[in-house]
Amino acid sequence: MKILVDANVPAAETCFAALGEVVRLPGREIDAASLRDIDALVVRSITRVDETLLAEASRLRFVGTCTIGTDHVDTRLLAERGITFASAPGCNAEAVVDYVLISLLTLAERQGWRLAERRVGVVGAGNVGGRLLARLSAMGIDCLACDPPRVEAESVEAERAGRVDAEEEAPAGFVNLDTLIDECDVLCLHTPLVRQGPHATHHLLDAERIAALAPGSLLLNAGRGDCVDGQALRARLSGEGDFSAILDVFENEPGVDASLADLAEVATPHIAGYSLDGKLRGTHQITRALCRAFGLPCRMTLEELLPTPPLRSLELGEGLEQEEALRLAMRAVYDPRRDHDSLRRASRRQGMARGFDACRADYPLRREFATLEVALAEEDRHLATLMAGAGFRVRRRLE
Numbered sequence: 001m002k003i004l005v006d007a008n009v010p011a012a013e014t015c016f017a018a019l020g021e022v023v024r025l026p027g028r029e030i031d032a033a034s035l036r037d038i039d040a041l042v043v044r045s046i047t048r049v050d051e052t053l054l055a056e057a058s059r060l061r062f063v064g065t066c067t068i069g070t071d072h073v074d075t076r077l078l079a080e081r082g083i084t085f086a087s088a089p090g091c092n093a094e095a096v097v098d099y100v101l102i103s104l105l106t107l108a109e110r111q112g113w114r115l116a117e118r119r120v121g122v123v124g125a126g127n128v129g130g131r132l133l134a135r136l137s138a139m140g141i142d143c144l145a146c147d148p149p150r151v152e153a154e155s156v157e158a159e160r161a162g163r164v165d166a167e168e169e170a171p172a173g174f175v176n177l178d179t180l181i182d183e184c185d186v187l188c189l190h191t192p193l194v195r196q197g198p199h200a201t202h203h204l205l206d207a208e209r210i211a212a213l214a215p216g217s218l219l220l221n222a223g224r225g226d227c228v229d230g231q232a233l234r235a236r237l238s239g240e241g242d243f244s245a246i247l248d249v250f251e252n253e254p255g256v257d258a259s260l261a262d263l264a265e266v267a268t269p270h271i272a273g274y275s276l277d278g279k280l281r282g283t284h285q286i287t288r289a290l291c292r293a294f295g296l297p298c299r300m301t302l303e304e305l306l307p308t309p310p311l312r313s314l315e316l317g318e319g320l321e322q323e324e325a326l327r328l329a330m331r332a333v334y335d336p337r338r339d340h341d342s343l344r345r346a347s348r349r350q351g352m353a354r355g356f357d358a359c360r361a362d363y364p365l366r367r368e369f370a371t372l373e374v375a376l377a378e379e380d381r382h383l384a385t386l387m388a389g390a391g392f393r394v395r396r397r398l399e
């Protein structure tokens, strides 16, 4: 079997070489000709898997994407052609949540407010949004959520189970998008890109909704760029200076609107999910799916793939304000200002499209908050709750 794997998929040789011959190509160079003699294709989000790409893929039996999002894949076409498809749900969700928490705390520090005093609205409460809500709630932050497809699915499920009281009732904390916009100071967008249907998300935040975001509020988008009308967002950000954005995703990547990126407080090149843990989980999930599709045994475990983190333990002394302590621990693992700065530098040097891709291709080692154990004094009980809520392992400091 011949397996073509995107060059940005880590551990591909370790995972796939026992199953067949592994060929590597940068994601944007995978084209119809390169698929002529390929049995299995493993991509990330930058390879559009459509009719044009599959024009000569007569041997192809499997397509896997080591990503959560699937909007780059024509799944209906694959089903019609009898090609097995797999994605990697949830693989980098923890990394995205890490990115959101430290980015919000960074903005709080820069603008002089406390996250604890803000209400956060999460749009899309799936693997990413659901984990974000859980961590924010565990940190005592006031949250609301908006997820109409999930609310509908839960009410259908409740009806099926004969629970009449659940009829059309949204779970506690779930509201519609316009209420969320009215009632929250911070809006975090974690929806997939869906172009059609009753819950389409293309320009979910359109000019009207962007105008309705309250003065002093903040929009963070780590879902897909096309879920927000970029032109309208740029216009709002160029306005009175009463509104901020943290943007990890953009319309038209990698050739994104440089003036929009410049206006964002934090602008990163679609790397919110780029922890090594998240990428390796993706590779591992797709290895298992490929083995299942070809009836092969899969002996590789995720633990075998993951190296020991460079920083395993951090001891905090007394006297730190709580959000300051959180920032310190988070930045010991990951600091999004590094990614913001490298996008600025790379886009100035090479132009936006090449700079954006270069930052993603040469991404430095990043681990997840859960890999760090934070040691605290026994009396720091509240801080211990906050640290654990934020995703760290916490232990009592030895005096």
Ligand SMILES: NC(=O)C1=CN([C@@H]2O[C@H](COP(=O)(O)OP(=O)(O)OC[C@H]3O[C@@H](n4cnc5c(N)ncnc54)[C@H](O)[C@@H]3O)[C@@H](O)[C@H]2O)C=CC1
Binding pocket: 068, 069, 070, 089, 090, 092, 093, 096, 123, 124, 125, 126, 127, 128, 129, 130, 146, 147, 148, 149, 150, 190, 191, 192, 193, 194, 199, 200, 201, 204, 222, 223, 224, 248, 249, 270, 271, 272, 273, 274
């Ligand atoms: N920036 C990055 O690096 C990353 C971005 N992503 C993006 O984030 C998206 C979400 O990831 P997951 O939470 O893992 O996906 P998921 O599929 O687990 O959850 C998505 C949630 O959004 C909800 N949703 C769908 N349409 C909606 C609408 N119109 N309004 C409100 N909610 C809606 C769904 O019901 C679902 O609960 C992915 O599809 C991907 O596009 C994912 C990983 C990394």
Ligand SMILES: O=C(O)C(=O)[C@H](O)COP(=O)(O)O
Binding pocket: 008, 044, 045, 046, 066, 067, 068, 069, 070, 092, 270, 273, 274
């Ligand atoms: O998992 C997803 O969905 C993502 O957005 C990925 O983290 C994006 O990474 P690439 O696939 O573009 O490397």
